[in-house]
Amino acid sequence: MTHFKINQKDIFFILKEQLGYGSLCSLKRYRSLTEETLDLMVTEAIRFAKKAVAPLNEIGEEQGIRYEKGQVLCPPEFAEVFRTYGQDGWTAAARDPEYGGQGFPHMMRIVVNDFMYGACQSFNMAPSLTHGAAHLIESFGTGELKKAFVPRMYNGTFSGTMCLTEPDAGSNLAATQTVAYPEGDGYKIKGSKIFISWGDHDIADNIVHLVLARIDGAPEGVGGxxxxxxxxxxxxDHGGVGPFNDVVCTGIEDKLGLHASPTAALSFGAKDGCVGYLCGEPNRGLAHMFQMMNSARINTGVSGMTLASTAYQNALEYTRQRVQGKDPAKRKDGYVLIIHHPDVRRMLLWMKASVDGMRSMIYTAAFWADLAAEGQDEQSRQHYQALTDFMTPIVKAYCSDAGFRVCETAMQCLGGYGYCRDYPIEQYLRDAKIMSLYEGTNGIQAIDLMGRKMRINDGAMFAAFAKEMENFIDAHRDHDHLGGHVRDLENAFARVREMADEMRRRSKDDPLQWASYTYPALLCFGDLVMVWRLLDMACIAWDRAQKKGRKNDFFRGKVAQATFFADMVLPHTIQRAGTCTRQGREIVELADTAF
Structure with a gap:
C-alpha cells in the first residue's frame, strides 16, 4: 500500500462546506466550469497522486540521484511520471488554455500541489518549479519566448527553475554578481548560481532557467x-532542442532530506557560450521574479502542511493497530491498542487540529487569491489582494514550522519504530525541515510581515485582515456552543493587535528591539488564523450535527479539534504577544563575545 494517506472527506469539507469553492464558477473567467467539475478534478488529482506519484517517494529515497561528469542522473521512473504529469494537465491546471493550460481557478493549483507534494515532495518540486518558471515567461516574456518555451514546459517536455542565489548573494539579492552582456538579439550570461532546486537532471528534454542578472552597466542594488x-x-531553427548553451552543473548538494531532488550549483558562460533572453523590462527583474517567489513561498507552506497531513494519517493508522500497555482506567482487561492511551490521544488530536487548521488557512488564502484576480469590482479585488499579500509570509513560515512539529509528533506516536526506516515518518521529518529555510528563511518572512506588510498603504493589509477576523467574531460571538471560544479568540486578537501597534512604533524608533521579536509576533498571527479557521469549521459542523444528530463522529471531531486547539494555544498566544513588547534588551545589548 502507498505511504501517502489523505482523508478526502476533510478536503471536501473545507472546499465545499467552509469555502463554497463552487462560487468561483460564477466569476467571468470560470463560467464554463461547474462545482461538479472542480470536485472531479480533486478526486482525479488524489487518484493520480496515489497511483503515479506516491511510488516515486520510496524509489527516490532508495536510489537517490547521481552526479557523473557534469550530469545529474535520476531514477528513470521520474522522467516517465514528469512527462505524464504535464501531458495530463496537472502542471498547467490553472493556466490559460492559450498555451496549454486547463483554465481552472488559481486555487486549484494549490489543491493539486497539496496531494502531489504529499505523495512525493522531492519529485513534485520539479513540475511545481516548471509551472512557476513558465508562468513568469507567460506573464512577462515576448511573444516569441512564450511560443518557444511555455507550451513545452506546461506539457512536460521541458522543465524550469528559478536561479537567484549566488555564493555571496543569498537572501541579499542586491549583491547579485551574474552579468548579462548585450549581444545581438540576446545577452551573453556570465556568473554562477547555487542551491538551485532541480537545476540539472535527465527527466526532461531541456531545462529552462529563469536567471537574475545585472545588465552590464546597470545600477547597483536591486534596482539594477x-x-x-x-x-x-x-x-x-525549427524550435527543437539545439546546441548546448554553456550551462554547466558543477556539483550537487548532499542534503539531510529530499534525496531525490537535485540541488545544483550552476556555472553560466564559463566558456563564453551562454546566451540568455531578456524577460520583461530591464532592471525590473526582481519585481518580476516576486511572482514566482511568492508562489514558491505559498507552496513551501503547502509542503509543510501536506507532509504533516500524511504523517498524521500514518501515525493514526499505527495507533489503531499497535497493542501496548494496559488501559489506565481499567476499562478493559489485558493489553490495549495505544490509541486508547490518553497521551497518545492528546498527540493525535493536536495533529488533527494542526493539519486541518493549516489546510484551511492555505486553501482560504488561495481562494482569496482568485477573488483578488477575478473579483467583480476593483474595491473587492484590492481587499482580497491585501489579504493574500498579508497571509503569504504567515502561510510560509507558520505552516513550515508547524508541519515539521507535526511530523516530529507523529514519530513520537510510533515510539522507536518511528525512528526507523520501516515507516515513512522519519523521511517526512527530514524532508520537511528545509521548508523553514528556503524561499526566504522564516525569520525573513517575519520581518516582511511585521515590517513592510504592516506599513504599506498605511496599513491596508492588516486592516483587511482585521476586518475579516472581526466579521467572523461578530457573527459567532454568541454561538450557542462555541461562543465562549469565539470570545477567547476576540480577546487574543485584541492583545495581538495592541502588540502589533507597539511593534509598528518600535520599527521606526527602536529597530533593533523590534527586529528581536518579529518571529514570535508572526507566530501570534499564525495562532490566530489557525483558531479562526478551526472555529469556523466547528461552527459549520455544529450546525450540521444538530440536523444529522450529535453522534455524527465526523462533525464531533471538527468541534472537538477546534475547542481543544483554542484552549491549548490561545493562552500561549496572549503571553507570547506580551513578550514581543517586553522592555528587556538582552538580545540587542549583549556583547558578541558573551554568546
Missing amino acids: ISLFVVPKYRLD
Missing part, C-alpha cells in the same frame, strides 16, 4: 537586476 530566460540547450 533583470530577468533572463536561459535554457540549458538553445533551440534550433
